Amino acid sequence: MVQLKVAVLDKEREYLKQLAAYLVRKKECFFKVWTFWDMRAYERAAEAEVFDALLVTGACLEEMEIEKISSKIILFREDCIPGFAQHLPSVFKYQPVEEVFSQVSALLWQENPLQEEFVSGKRTKMTGVYSPVHVCSQMLFSLTMAQILGEHEKLLYINLQEHSGFYGVTGTDATEDIGDLIYGMMQNGQNFQTGLHRIRRTILNFDYIPPVVNPEHLSEIPQNLYEELFLDLKNNSGYDVVIVDFGNVFLGFAQMLSFFENIYCLEKEGGLNRIRMKEFTGYLEKESESTASRLKHIFLPDEMVLGEEPFSLEKSLYGSLGDYVRNWLGGPKIE
Numbered sequence: 553m554v555q556l557k558v559a560v561l562d563k564e565r566e567y568l569k570q571l572a573a574y575l576v577r578k579k580e581c582f583f584k585v586w587t588f589w590d591m592r593a594y595e596r597a598a599e600a601e602v603f604d605a606l607l608v609t610g611a612c613l614e615e616m617e618i619e620k621i622s623s624k625i626i627l628f629r630e631d632c633i634p635g636f637a638q639h640l641p642s643v644f645k646y647q648p649v650e651e652v653f654s655q656v657s658a659l660l661w662q663e664n665p666l667q668e669e670f671v672s673g674k675r676t677k678m679t680g681v682y683s684p685v686h687v688c689s690q691m692l693f694s695l696t697m698a699q700i701l702g703e704h705e706k707l708l709y710i711n712l713q714e715h716s717g718f719y720g721v722t723g724t725d726a727t728e729d730i731g732d733l734i735y736g737m738m739q740n741g742q743n744f745q746t747g748l749h750r751i752r753r754t755i756l757n758f759d760y761i762p763p764v765v766n767p768e769h770l771s772e773i774p775q776n777l778y779e780e781l782f783l784d785l786k787n788n789s790g791y792d793v794v795i796v797d798f799g800n801v802f803l804g805f806a807q808m809l810s811f812f813e814n815i816y817c818l819e820k821e822g823g824l825n826r827i828r829m830k831e832f833t834g835y836l837e838k839e840s841e842s843t844a845s846r847l848k849h850i851f852l853p854d855e856m857v858l859g860e861e862p863f864s865l866e867k868s869l870y871g872s873l874g875d876y877v878r879n880w881l882g883g884p885k886i887e
Contacts, residue, residue: 556605558583559594559598560588583657606624608627608628613627629642678782694795695865708795710796711763713799770800816850817829850880
């Protein structure tokens with residue numbers, strides 16, 4: 553997989569140290585980033601390395617010969633945009649680093665040659681998680697699996713549940729969510745990769761698309777857009793694995809599951825639950841026997857159901873839930 557090469561040129565050394573520390577923690581998969589506070593050091597590096605983009609402050613850019621820069625120039629805007637850089641795309645410097653690179657990512661994915669090279673021959677493995685009996689720990693199971701697989705693979709997590717509790721569990725918020733991505737897909741000329749890499753966020757070692765804030769938006773998504781979404785995720789996202797946490801069944805649900813290599817079906821004990829599972833399995837068999845045969849039935853032990861204590865993603869990775877998921881994935885326990 554090709555990584556986009558980005559040089560960051562800024563005279564503020566302390567900021568560059570913080571930026572570098574963030575990139576080490578995140579283990580960024582889509583970018584390889586070089587940081588420079590000295591212009592001469594950047595120029596020497598540019599002679600040996602071809603950068604896809606140069607993220608540069610106005611103070612640095614003013615001292616350079618713009619016409620000799622072969623990389624895509626993105627102004628690292630600190631305040632107002634200087635007159636000589638009005639024609640350049642820009643990203644505001646003083647915001648969370650995650651926001652900075654989400655915007656840089658979206659700008660770079662607007663370049664068609666980069667898109668083609670970046671995803672050439674790549675098909676993403678799709679994993680679906682669903683509970684017909686509404687196991688309350690479904691999302692926790694999926695997030696734990698995302699952390700485990702994210703240790704070694706580029707992973708994107710998508711939550712399609714209503715009122716999932718995602719923001720409370722993760723301590724995150726969102727200015728845009730998956731509804732905005734879907735809306736962009738409905739607009740003619742909107743590029744899927746650009747929208748995806750603008751909106752994606754990172755937590756721990758995996759990326760995610762912020763879930764819907766208004767659950768009514770999920771009910772407005774037609775079957776053809778779900779199909780387009782899953783096809784684009786499979787063929788054009790650039791990830792190794794995409795995990796989709798399903799909520800309610802929607803029109804065309806059984807057909808959509810054909811896009812998924814793995815389908816985890818979470819169950820729980822009880823006579824009524826067994827009846828509901830039998831009905832769900834019967835529904836799938838009528839729609840697609842091959843899909844029904846690929847269901848992986850999972851009974852989460854009672855002690856792994858979320859209790860009163862605040863849930864911690866890190867704790868789930870190293871606790872009994874993490875060991876249980878690793879066992880399903882065929883990996884060792886963490887001692």
